Amino acid sequence: MQRFQSGNKLTAEQKLKLLVEFGTRTSGEIRLDKLLDIIAQQISTMLDVGRCTIYLKDIEKNELWSKIAHGRGLEHTEIRLPLNGNNAVSIVARTGEVLNFPNAYEDPRFSMDVDMVTDFRTHTMLAVPLKNNSGKVLGVFQVANKSDGTPFDKNDEGILTLLATLAGSSIEIAKLYQDVHVAQLETIYRLAVTAEYRDQQDTRAHLKNISIISYLLARALGMGTKDSELIKNASPLHDIGKVALADTILLKPGKLTAEEFEVMKSHTIYGGRILEGAHSKVLKIAHKMSLYHHEKWNGKGYPHGLKGEEIPLEARIITVADVFDALCQFRVYKQAWKTDEAYEYILAQSGQSFDPRIVAAFKKIYPSIRKLYSHISVNQANVKSAMQSG
Numbered sequence: 001m002q003r004f005q006s007g008n009k010l011t012a013e014q015k016l017k018l019l020v021e022f023g024t025r026t027s028g029e030i031r032l033d034k035l036l037d038i039i040a041q042q043i044s045t046m047l048d049v050g051r052c053t054i055y056l057k058d059i060e061k062n063e064l065w066s067k068i069a070h071g072r073g074l075e076h077t078e079i080r081l082p083l084n085g086n087n088a089v090s091i092v093a094r095t096g097e098v099l100n101f102p103n104a105y106e107d108p109r110f111s112m113d114v115d116m117v118t119d120f121r122t123h124t125m126l127a128v129p130l131k132n133n134s135g136k137v138l139g140v141f142q143v144a145n146k147s148d149g150t151p152f153d154k155n156d157e158g159i160l161t162l163l164a165t166l167a168g169s170s171i172e173i174a175k176l177y178q179d180v181h182v183a184q185l186e187t188i189y190r191l192a193v194t195a196e197y198r199d200q201q202d203t204r205a206h207l208k209n210i211s212i213i214s215y216l217l218a219r220a221l222g223m224g225t226k227d228s229e230l231i232k233n234a235s236p237l238h239d240i241g242k243v244a245l246a247d248t249i250l251l252k253p254g255k256l257t258a259e260e261f262e263v264m265k266s267h268t269i270y271g272g273r274i275l276e277g278a279h280s281k282v283l284k285i286a287h288k289m290s291l292y293h294h295e296k297w298n299g300k301g302y303p304h305g306l307k308g309e310e311i312p313l314e315a316r317i318i319t320v321a322d323v324f325d326a327l328c329q330f331r332v333y334k335q336a337w338k339t340d341e342a343y344e345y346i347l348a349q350s351g352q353s354f355d356p357r358i359v360a361a362f363k364k365i366y367p368s369i370r371k372l373y374s375h376i377s378v379n380q381a382n383v384k385s386a387m388q389s390g
Contacts, residue, residue, distance in 0.1 A: 206326075
């Protein structure tokens with residue numbers, strides 16, 4: 001990666017090289033956090049600065065936010081600034097102007113708040129607006145402290161403005177993909193709640209628990225972060241087929257008759273039909289989970305009596321997560337089991353109901369699961385105590 005020194009004016013050849021190099025590293029990345037991280041790294045290297053921070057507008061909250069800050073003291077720290085504030089970054093975001101401070105602490109528009117919570121001291125600072133193709137300001141690129149100790153000059157302003165221009169459309173596309181992804185996950189969650197709330201006291205807790213367990217199981221099985229996230233996001237839909245069941249069966253407090261149990265089993269078929277033909281990866285996984293999550297490793301499950309690895313891996317994972325949490329939850333037809341009792345049941349069913357490899361993974365993650373459920377028990381006890389005292 002080439003560094004452009006402030007004392008040298010960019011030639012046409014250098015500008016072209018900069019465009020190609022920067023574009024190559026940022027094109028094709030649609031994950032917003034990853035894209036911003038790449039951009040901040042490239043800017044830090046190109047301009048040879050002590051810190052680069054990328055701020056984006058949050059219109060709903062009337063704020064600027066940043067989780068991407070390359071430089072000493074700010075890694076993995078979220079920064080939020082009021083959009084209508086008097087600090088330099090907010091001013092740039094509102095006006096679309098460039099601000100260049102040769103001595104940051106002497107300018108009243110510079111806020112020392114960030115420096116005060118880190119071991120970094122800003123000496124020189126440059127902030128330029130991040131705009132889309134239509135000129136709308138999306139955020140701010142801010143750099144501080146050139147390695148040679150000199151103030152930022154017009155050449156630096158031109159370079160950073162050029163990089164902001166190149167990055168604008170990529171960031172806007174990544175934000176759009178993120179919004180679509182968030183909307184998809186919210187839709188999935190609300191569909192799952194629709195199916196689950198009819199026979200559970202705390203639907204959100206159940207969905208959260210099985211999502212966490214499914215993710216941890218996937219990671220323990222050696223899956224990558226992306227695939228594990230897909231399993232986590234798909235897991236709440238495993239019981240979507242319950243929307244087709246009557247309350248007389250779903251909410252029956254006693255044991256189901258043989259005929260009623262046959263109807264109950266049909267929720268797997270209904271779930272499969274609801275999600276059949278889905279094109280997105282997360283819904284394809286949810287389809288496998290909903291259709292096969294009651295299959296058993298020994299072939300004695302339903303609806304198709306699949307055995308062993310005939311059962312999709314995603315379904316084998318959600319089966320363990322779902323059964324464990326279901327045992328730990330109160331139902332109209334049973335009391336909640338203690339966490340360790342449910343754990344022993346999972347171990348005992350290895351090679352019977354459950355894939356032994358997944359049971360081994362569950363055993364590996366159980367200390368984390370046990371800690372999760374101990375917090376849940378404490379919270380439930382506090383709520384119960386508060387209700388009784390009130």
